[in-house]
Amino acid sequence: MAYEVNGQTVECDEEGYITNLSDWTPELAAVIAEAEDIEMDDDRWEVVNFLREYYDEYQIAPAVRVLIKAAKKSMGPEKGNNKYMYELFPYGPAKQACKIAGLPKPTGCV
């Protein structure tokens, strides 16, 4: 499988996670989001950027529980909760947002 961005082909696995993490660009994120039927807005970008920073610091994509805990710490309780995250990313904030953020599938995510 692959995504098409500005005439460039970006490889991904059968579930849609990109193969080469350095291929990621914000334009690609928008293309992946579209394939997931998600329209990117400021709130969703905030989560995606947060995940990329988390990966940068710890070299892992966090599990949902950990994402929500960490988001609560940095974005506050009105955003760091299950309801908010699942409204933004209905198929799972860790799974879907990580895919859009160009990260691997979270460890422990089935």
Added chain:
Amino acid sequence: MSDVKKFLYVNRKAPYGTIYALESLEVVLIGAAFEQDVALAFLDDGVFQLTKGQNTDGIGVKNFSPTFRALGDYDVQKLYVERESLEERGLSEDDLIEVVYEDEDDDWEEKPAIKVVSRAEMADVMADADVVLSF
């Protein structure tokens, strides 16, 4: 819940050169995501997994040592490091990365998760675990 089993993951190998160290950490993260009671033990060359300033540029693999610092987010609060193993390798506690967790019972204060213990204390840690997985 009183029937949560205590899992102890024993790490005895250097971080790179074999896949054991990374696989152990992955299993720990999965176990912790399912809210098991998880503790880690580091002895023999395993103590090198926690050393500061790892640089893997020359060997073309990912430096996964920053991931240990995420363990606090996963509620892993016990990383036991054997003092004798450190000393035999010319290392001390100061050579190790910092791993902290937030203590729920103490106003979420950040506390160090790494505990340096003697060989005899390590034996007690192992005896106390319900399940010991060796990597």
